[in-house]
Amino acid sequence: MRKSIFHLLILAPLSGLLAVPALAQIETPAPGNLVTEETILAYPETKTVDVVDELFGEYISDPYRWLENDVRENEDVAAWVKAQNAVTNSYLETIEGREVLAASMTKLFDYDALSAPTEAGGKFFYERKSGGQNQAVLYVREGKDGKERVLIDPASWSADGATALAEWKPSGDGKFLVYAIQDGGSDWRTLKVIDVEKGEVLTDTVEWAKFTNLAWMPKNTGFLYSRFPKPKEGGTFQSLNKNQAIYLHPLGADQSKDYKVYDTPDRPELNHSAELTSDKEWIIITSSSGTDDRYEMTLIKVDAPEIKRQTLVEGFDYSWSLIDGIGDTLYFTTNKDASRLRVVKTDVSKLESRDVMCDGPDAETTICGKDVFVFSEVVPEHSATIDSAAIVGDKLYVDFIDDAKSRVEVFALDGTPVGLIDLPGLGTVSELNGSAKTATGYFAFGSFNRPTTIYSFSDAGKSAIWAKPDFPFDPDTIEVKQQFYQSKDGTKIPMFVVHKKDLDLSEGAPTLLYGYGGFNISVLPQYKPAWMAWIEAGGVFASANLRGGGEYGKAWHDGGRLQNKQNVFDDFIAAGEYLIAEGVTPENGLAIEGRSNGGLLVGAVMNQRPDLFAAGHAAVGVMDMLRFDRFTAGRYWVDDYGYPDKEQDFKTLLSYSPYHNIKSGTEYPALMVTTADTDDRVVPGHSFKYTARLQALDTGDKPHLIRIETRAGHGSGKPTDKLIEEYADIYAFLAKATGLDVVK
Template sequence: MRITGLFALALASSTAIISTPVLAQADAMTKDNALTYPETKTVDVVDEQFGEKIADPYRWLENDVREDADVAAWVAAQNAVTDGYLKTVEGREALAASMTNLFNYDQLEVPVEAGGKFFYERKSGGQNQAILYVRDGEDDEERVLIDPAEWSEDGATALAEWKPSEDGSLLVYAIQDGGSDWRTLKVMDVATGEIKPDSVEWVKFSNLAWMPGNSGFLYSRFPEPQEGEAFQSLNKNHTVYMHMLGKKQSSDIKVYATPEKPELSHTAEVTSDQQWVVITSSSGTDDRYEITLVKVDAKEIEPRKLVEGFDNSWSLIDGIGDTLYFATNNDAKRLRIMKTDLSKPEDRDVMCDGPDAETTTCSKMEYVWTEVVPEHVATIDNAAIVGDLLVVDYIDDAKSRLETFALDGTPKGLVDLPGLGTVAGLNGSAKSDKGYFAFGSFNQPNTIYSFSDAGSAEIWSKPELPFDPDTVQVTQRFYESKDGTKIPMFLVHKKDLDLSEGAPTLLYGYGGFNISVLPGYSAPKMAWIQAGGVYASANLRGGGEYGKEWHDAGRLQNKQNVFDDFIAAGEYLIAEGITPKDGLAIEGRSNGGLLVGAVMNQRPDLFTTGHAAVGVMDMLRFDRFTAGRYWVDDYGYPSKEADFRKLLSYSPYHNIQDGTNYPALMVSTADTDDRVVPGHSFKYTARLQALNTGDKPHLIRIETRAGHGSGKPTDKLIEEYSDIYGFMADAVGLEVGE
């Protein structure tokens, strides 16, 4: 269980600033030359919504770069200009060397035990993708099970989700190519390494769950898209299937679907004792679910509702026989843990429609819920059953706390953690008295721990690091946002750094979708720190650090709070002397890319440079592509007037201020991003370059054979971040040594 000013209302195509192509000039460009951006054609497209005429002269850049030659040519021209400019930036090679060194350790994942075997991923320095290993016993020698390096020459094909069968003899695993969200499933014999003939395609946003006796597995997928639309068309009609081993995909059994509600998504889990299939249905990104059950040993697939109505979050922890444990925000905004006994439903009176459309009283069997662990001041992030313990991972002021309880909720004590950081990958089962988790922080990559009681945890595997974590200081501060709300922020820098005159600072934020931004190691960010910079991470509203109220305070009509929180973080860093006024760089990815675009429009005077990665930049059309329709829970519906007006007020693409000097900005995206389609970044960059936004560089870096972020090989990460951090270091005066 794991618990997102003034508007430029019109930009007529006739007034767009057109520049000349620079493909031949790119290599000769220097920072002393005025940047000449590629020519970007405009089209006469004007949409009218709620009495507002909205010009969209770069609509054509929404087309798929693989299918549209004009878009492909524009991408090539933009990359040529960006590459030419980056050749003039000193320090990129030094940053690349530093990142290469800082990636040179064993990146460890938490082991999964099945049938006495232990499965885990590890990526060592110099490897582009993690390798899946197995031990036939906990103390046995490891052996390679899957090495994705054999799958492609460029390292851009990755191992994604995987799941061993209950006895550990088989493994179902997902292949991710070029960073896409689409997956292909394969099956392996663990003992021999033989790849079975089974192949399942068009899998997306799916759990993997084995059925008893290794007869088959459950997965979720969308219908096969029309030719040429795989990376842009809306995803609808998500369906849970059961694939029977040895059969073709065409004979897979449909387990659960809602064709009458094609917007719903469904994922399936099986309790660790393999008695119940638990299907979680959602209508968007909000943690509001319906729960449907299927008895594993039933002769027919007969779904029954456990939770009806998309009112609350319900996340399965596990089941023991007919007793299921869930974490829920039902009457608990920071979550609590409840259980229900499926063998003991109660007959209750409910209101129903009688004859002649009159309301009357009916009898209905309902399951009874019992509270096990009550709501706490900290927020539940994860939980697992380990033997006879219920282990709960809390977020306590944006850092982890691990507590254990008896299965009846009796507190059993804390699990000792080695400092300020984050627990990840907590797992175990009622069949074993040993559990596992990872713990890391900004200055410490993940160490894997095992535990068997409510006492201290033991190191299961610890990486040797290419730097001394004790030389890096991690502190937490709280600052006030515009409305007086206290916002937590972590500061990370070398202990011997003299901050008396401030130091160039990289400020990161996200603020959305109930996602908590917790302490974690990043080799690129550590390279910034090792070069003498400060890294700051702000826990903005819209995230999940303080439960439902924190999330609600930063979404829909409250979205401006997120931007205010981030702006206040920048003001605090400058006011406290942590960074000089001309030394503040900002960064955000995805929803965080939207954040960077929005605050650049609202406070271009505050920031010196920024990186907007794979951002949602057109807030009036985000719901028309791939997974964008899910995001209405956080952003609202562009088709509803109140939401439309709020979205238009901060949409990065629509609010670029003509005649205002903008900070140096690097936009980044990828051609295979089918989560936030690259058209968002293309259109935003084209408008930023066309308007009069000052002499600072406003560039876009477009990666090929890459997606929204997952599965990206290490060499591409080093190349990408040495470019981007070199660009920002140059802007804020961070001297990157050789």
């Protein structure tokens, strides 16, 4: 189970920012007028409102707060979005190369994107998304060599292809499969059940599931899922997510009959996820309070005469992730006493009395005896970081991140090393799966120059191709190198640099630098058709493994969050400086890109070093660091960002908040901001407000535009045709700004 401020600038006195006329003196272009680089961009007039917050003695002006309103519900915001898209589209019409990039991406999407199979009852379930398909299709195969057939095809679910198959889980015997429907990119899910043999969708319908795992009970009596209460009218896409609970849905019943298995009404901020061991002996409930990997775990015996909840792990102190269980022995990965994680096990049939600190009389702390589960070490902490693990047969397979690339080691269940799994090169293992009941496991492997290939394995040193796509290009023509550079404080940072092997770099080449740096998320080698289109056009692609991620364990994550967040920006800036100093890219040829927390990254470094970059793409970014915790899932992010209502955190957040730190009178690089109307993860108001302020202040003549997609969310579930259209626009914009000739 693994899974989401700059120089202190006081925006008072009020007359300072509120007096900005929002470029009212610039007329909106008549329809059909094209904006060229030789003219001043005629941005739409954006009204301002008199909103000022006093926070810890400082007055913070927020003249664009009205843009936080839901674009689907507010006519003024909808009109602003329409006007901004009109200007952006007019500018994009002046750029050559969009059609060339779209054609290239269409070719590069033309392969079978595969998922690793899940085996259940002798059946194999897996997804395939072939070239031209907007959404992945779920297939089932009877036995290893059986004929595959389509089980679920989302193509008919919506006319625009924006309704996607999300999470799914077959029952243990493979007779039924519960699946989630994602509409328009939203995080909300509708759950349905299909009879696998008949291919018939049952009447079961579950609404308001979100951030959920799916777990079948024995004998197909029903499944466990997580949901929130139905939002109040008008709050579906913006209201805070609280009071998540785990429910058991009896197969064939109406949702009103679902039984609440676990909730914490006294702590409405907690999230809960349920899973079962593969032998269906135990339910493990994992609770979290935010995005940080700190969990409590609760244990429920499946066949007990009544539900008895036992605390397996108490206190939100460490990361715990269930690998699997064999009878009463459960295996976990944890970072308790191991920054880069280790594997432990516990016998849940045994409790030991231990002295612990507890509350005594008069609220004093005292020592008392308590029965607790005891964990013993199976695989100790390595120099590499554990990313995932699986028990297959009688072996334990552990996927390590070793300097931002994968390595899979094999152990006996007592921790004795057995060997390594052969991997085809530098890349990333994902979807590692199997169970103690099966002899064969599976994983997906990919890299920047290698679309995902599926492998099976049954012993150390042996892996075999289970399914391989026909690559839409020759991977041997693409060079992937890993390099290390020093950040501002001397920390060594890894970075991958990818380009065509025959590319002439004697004078450098336009370079696209990608980064994220947050939430313990490791950015590992992966194939993306849009990135490859940039590479095939003659550009260089670079991906930096910034602090804040999980590549080197907890210390690496801690080094880039809360009061250390500036390290992430320093790491990214240093990556750009390194690429220029090494001659990989010319000084005017560096573009940067980031999504979500990476959009925040782009906005922050644009403010801090506008001289370093030629262009940027800030996608679905967190741009207002003083109000991020007020919408949907934003409250979870305090683990990485801190609390805006705590003074020390407030000062840090204000020091780098992209929205608040735009420097008037400074020449900014060309910038494309992208978001979507149905993004209920990072609400689009972040991007709207940031763009409005960037356009209103004196930030130079280069284009500062926003592209707002409709019927799309934070990213997942977006149909292929929308992806191609979007990234053809974005990369043509970046190519123009960096001098990359995509038309040649």
